[in-house]
Amino acid sequence: MEYKEEQVQELEQQFLLVCDQLRQQLSCDFTGVALQKIQGVDITWPFVSGNRNQKYKYITVRYGKGIAGRVIASGSPMEIVQFPDNIIGKSTEYPIMLAEKMITAYAMPLLWQGSPKGALLIGYRSKHRLEENDYVNLKELGKKVEKLLPLYFAEN
Amino acid sequence: MELKDVKGSTYIIESQEEEIKRIALELHEGISQNLYSLYTGLEFLRTGVEQDHLKDYTKEMSDLVSRTLQEVRLLSVELYPSTLKTLGLYAALKSYIKLFTSTFGIIINISTVGNEMELTEQKSMAIFRSCQEALINIAKYADTSEATVHFTWEEKRLKIDISDHGVGFDLQEIIRLNKCKGIAAMKQRMSIAGGELCLFSGEGEGTTVSFILTIQK
Numbered sequence: 100m101e102y103k104e105e106q107v108q109e110l111e112q113q114f115l116l117v118c119d120q121l122r123q124q125l126s127c128d129f130t131g132v133a134l135q136k137i138q139g140v141d142i143t144w145p146f147v148s149g150n151r152n153q154k155y156k157y158i159t160v161r162y163g164k165g166i167a168g169r170v171i172a173s174g175s176p177m178e179i180v181q182f183p184d185n186i187i188g189k190s191t192e193y194p195i196m197l198a199e200k201m202i203t204a205y206a207m208p209l210l211w212q213g214s215p216k217g218a219l220l221i222g223y224r225s226k227h228r229l230e231e232n233d234y235v236n237l238k239e240l241g242k243k244v245e246k247l248l249p250l251y252f253a254e255n
Numbered sequence: 256m257e258l259k260d261v262k263g264s265t266y267i268i269e270s271q272e273e274e275i276k277r278i279a280l281e282l283h284e285g286i287s288q289n290l291y292s293l294y295t296g297l298e299f300l301r302t303g304v305e306q307d308h309l310k311d312y313t314k315e316m317s318d319l320v321s322r323t324l325q326e327v328r329l330l331s332v333e334l335y336p337s338t339l340k341t342l343g344l345y346a347a348l349k350s351y352i353k354l355f356t357s358t359f360g361i362i363i364n365i366s367t368v369g370n371e372m373e374l375t376e377q378k379s380m381a382i383f384r385s386c387q388e389a390l391i392n393i394a395k396y397a398d399t400s401e402a403t404v405h406f407t408w409e410e411k412r413l414k415i416d417i418s419d420h421g422v423g424f425d426l427q428e429i430i431r432l433n434k435c436k437g438i439a440a441m442k443q444r445m446s447i448a449g450g451e452l453c454l455f456s457g458e459g460e461g462t463t464v465s466f467i468l469t470i471q472k
Contacts, residue, residue, distance in 0.1 A: 140322050152360075152400050153360070153400060154360025154400055155360060156360065157357060157361075157362070158358065158359065159357045159358070161326070161329070162322065162326075163326075190395065191359075191391060191395065194358055194359050194360065197359065197395060198360050
């Protein structure tokens with residue numbers, strides 16, 4: 100029992116480490132990993148870095164809604180240049196953007212067993228232009244997160 | 256001219272509500288039922304299929320139908336909270352608040368004093384929609400993690416206070432910038448229901464929105 104708790108904590112540390120690394124490398128304000136529940140379709144934000152408050156702990160996004168829901172449903176990355184201008188749907192469909200007061204964000208899908216089961220998000224609290232190198236860095240660290248997913252889904 | 260404006264907007268709001276209710280009921284009683292029949296049919300087919308690849312494919316389809324069914328049900332409840340009629344305003348708002356917290360991560364403490372009285376559907380809906388608007392404004396602008404909703408039921412009056420300790424705002428400035436459409440809509444809804452809205456806010460001082468409704472027995 101104790102051993103399992105230790106394993107869970109260690110896994111959490113590994114996820115958070117990647118989030119921190121990403122935040123440093125891309126000089127962003129917020130990074131988060133959104134994951135779909137193994138049973139059902141709801142999506143939560145279990146691992147974040149640079150958060151302003153604890154709202155992310157209570158947020159549950161529906162499949163296909165919000166930035167994480169859309170990325171998981173479509174299996175494609177999504178970029179928001181200047182929230183809430185030119186977004187698809189209403190601003191209230193992007194709770195993590197509202198909660199963390201983000202203006203620019205980019206999210207990419209995280210694959211597990213060949214299907215999108217999560218999203219890795221980076222966000223800025225002021226308008227920011229992402230460079231080609233940023234996408235490359237994000238992709239590389241996204242692979243690191245994907246390697247942790249089998250352990251995460253085995254635990255949950 | 257003023258009376259004409261009020262009558263016009265009353266008609267627009269009422270017909271909008273009617274249309275929303277119609278769509279919500281159609282989703283719940285028509286489309287949802289059909290989807291459920293499809294789901295049970297696919298599950299039945301799955302038990303009779305022997306080839307593994309077809310079994311997997313049927314499972315995928317049945318999962319998709321189940322997901323769609325859940326989406327349609329949620330959409331229907333979002334559009335028109337049927338609990339408003341069956342369980343009353345307090346229960347309907349409590350249920351909405353649960354959804355609100357899991358959507359925006361903001362904790363809402365809801366409380367009530369006095370005995371709940373029955374309201375007409377039109378009044379319940381007007382106050383429910385106004386509360387929804389006030390809560391959405393908290394999620395969008397207040398920058399706070401907590402808020403409170405307090406019901407006070409008196410003999411002939413209902414008062415609902417929605418308060419937060421967020422960033423607050425300068426009402427005059429909001430009016431000057433013409434960014435008060437949500438507030439105007441709440442005021443209009445309350446006015447149609449025969450009630451009123453009071454708003455207190457200041458920069459850095461949080462916001463309190465009060466809805467007051469006279470109840471005629």
